[in-house]
Every structure is written in C-alpha cells, then in structure tokens.
Amino acid sequence: MTNVTTETGAGQWGAALSYAAKVFGLEAAVYQVKISYEQKPYRRSIMQAYGAQVTPSPSMSTRAGKDVLTVDPNNQGSLGTAISEAVELAMTTPNCKYVLGSVLNHVALHQTVIGLEAEKQMAMAGEYPDIVIACFGGGSNFGGVAFPFMRHKIKDGKPTRFIAAEPSSCPKLTRGVFQYDFGDLSGLTPLLPMYTLGHNFMPANIHAGGLRYHGAGMIISQLLKDGYLEAADIPQSETFKAGLLFAKSEGIIPAPESSHAIAATIREALKCKETGEEKVILFNLSGHGLIDMTAYDQYLAGSLLDFEVSDEDVARNIAQIEKII
Numbered sequence: 001m002t003n004v005t006t007e008t009g010a011g012q013w014g015a016a017l018s019y020a021a022k023v024f025g026l027e028a029a030v031y032q033v034k035i036s037y038e039q040k041p042y043r044r045s046i047m048q049a050y051g052a053q054v055t056p057s058p059s060m061s062t063r064a065g066k067d068v069l070t071v072d073p074n075n076q077g078s079l080g081t082a083i084s085e086a087v088e089l090a091m092t093t094p095n096c097k098y099v100l101g102s103v104l105n106h107v108a109l110h111q112t113v114i115g116l117e118a119e120k121q122m123a124m125a126g127e128y129p130d131i132v133i134a135c136f137g138g139g140s141n142f143g144g145v146a147f148p149f150m151r152h153k154i155k156d157g158k159p160t161r162f163i164a165a166e167p168s169s170c171p172k173l174t175r176g177v178f179q180y181d182f183g184d185l186s187g188l189t190p191l192l193p194m195y196t197l198g199h200n201f202m203p204a205n206i207h208a209g210g211l212r213y214h215g216a217g218m219i220i221s222q223l224l225k226d227g228y229l230e231a232a233d234i235p236q237s238e239t240f241k242a243g244l245l246f247a248k249s250e251g252i253i254p255a256p257e258s259s260h261a262i263a264a265t266i267r268e269a270l271k272c273k274e275t276g277e278e279k280v281i282l283f284n285l286s287g288h289g290l291i292d293m294t295a296y297d298q299y300l301a302g303s304l305l306d307f308e309v310s311d312e313d314v315a316r317n318i319a320q321i322e323k324i325i
Helices: 012-023 034-039 041-049 063-071 079-092 105-111 113-124 140-156 218-225 236-250 256-275 293-300 311-324
Strands: 003-008 027-033 053-057 096-098 131-135 161-167 177-182 191-196 230-234 281-283
Touching (some): 012 027, 027 079, 105 218, 140 161, 140 218, 177 218, 236 293
Parallel strands (some): 003 027, 003 096
16 A cells, blocks of 8 residues: 545544655545635645645546536535545555545544543543533544443443534434435445435535534444434534633634534533533533634624525435435
C-alpha cells in the first residue's frame, strides 16, 4: 500500500489522516465536502500542510462526482457524496486503500479510549454520570464517550441516560427510519442496518460539517432501536448560543459540532434547575472552534440561518431507498 484516501466534512478527521499518512510515508487524498471546503479554508490548509491532496466534493475527478454535478452543477456536497468519491478513487488506483473515520463498528471500538479515560477521570472525582451527552454525526464521537458507560447500563442496570445531539437539519436518529441503506450516495459501500434519512439525502449547509451525514453507525442504531439511548435534534442558532455561553464561562471556543452537545447539556441542566434535582452530566467537548470564527461572526451579526427538514423530504428519500433495496 502506497496511498490512502478518505472523506471529511469539517476537516478534523481529514487532518488526522493526513498527518498519519505523512508519518507512515503514504500519500493521502482527501475529498472534503465542498461547503466545508469553502467555509473552513484553514482546515483545508492544515491538511495540505501535512502533504495531503484535498479536493472539494463533488468534483469532476470521479464518476460519482460527475454524476452529481451533471444533475446539480451547484451541489454543495455531503459526506455521502465525498465517501463515494473516495471509495471510487481507492477502487481505481493501484495500491490505494480507503479509510473511514466513523460509522463502522471497528471505528467505534477504537474511539472508546475517550470514554475509558473519562470513566477513570470521573472515578478520581468520586462521581458517576447520570447523563452522558455527545454530538452525533456518524457515531464515532458519541460511541467513543458513551460505550464504556453503556456497558454498565447493560450489565449492571445503571440508570444512566445517554443523549446523542444531532442537527435538526440532519435528524437521522430523531426522524429517520431503521433499515438497510448504503453508507454513500452512489451505493458503492455494503448495505448497513442503520437509522437513515436515505443515502441520497442532501443536508443543509450548516457549519457543523462533521454532522452532515445521512445515516448512523450500526451499533448506535441498534442501541437506539432497543431503547438504551435517546436523541435530541437541535437548531443551528441554539448551538451557537450555547457555544458562546460555554466560551464566556470556560474560555474555550467550541467547534459547531461540539456545541450541539453543549446545547443538549444546557437543556438538561435547565430541567434540573426547574425540578430541583441534582444530576451529574458528562458531555464530550470534541473540538475547538478557532477555525470556525466565520460562523461565529455570522451568528453575532444575526445572519446565521436555521434549517428544517420537511416530513415530505424524509418520506420521499426513504421511499427511494426501499425501491433500490
């Protein structure tokens, strides 16, 4: 193997893979969702600084990208589209492998180092969470912090609640359906059992680029179906309001993705304030927002938009899946 390829939204995963590829002497090609490529130029610069080739998706470099642009020349892309392009590149390039950073079970297992560390930290503080919260795109971040605590709920009956915070504009957990679907737009991946809005779902151009994915990881989907966790969908404006509150309180400007978890945490804390209950809430701050200041500028200027998904759009996408499979 001499080359690796992947997709990325906001760019955190793409940056991580770009650096890892350079360390191991591999060439990296990253398809970054076009709207994030344009919204977050410095994340693109980080990947390029590590030596990666970064292409806005959809692009004219693959059949998958050309098909999308033929139908919609102004298409701003989705993670599903970027996955299709990356997989196609791996299929057509000698000695090239595709690498995925979320959704799949082995990735969720790897990410549990987050929750295992959090478990030890809470033990040092003499606490145990009543509620565990993380933002949700494909599932690696949420599963990473939640799964180590989830095992105690399953094995020992611990009453901990688990809340996955997703964008209201991409609500696969709260409004999607549980069924087999492709992980990418073109149908190059195997069919996966997941909560999905349909692999052809095109999410709105929100700034939380890492959460703009049509489906949910298989393990998390099954746990939601079985009632072990909950999901909350949150409008973009609420997330930035929560992010600014956190910044003023803690001195850390959070990423738009992480601000979904902060907003969900604030909701739960306010419920406790109303009822007088005391609860320990653990949430995962998954990234900083120093490369997202354009989005914060828009929020402060009052020009940041909220997006909603209509029931008709969801039903239409689901019907198209059922025809395919």
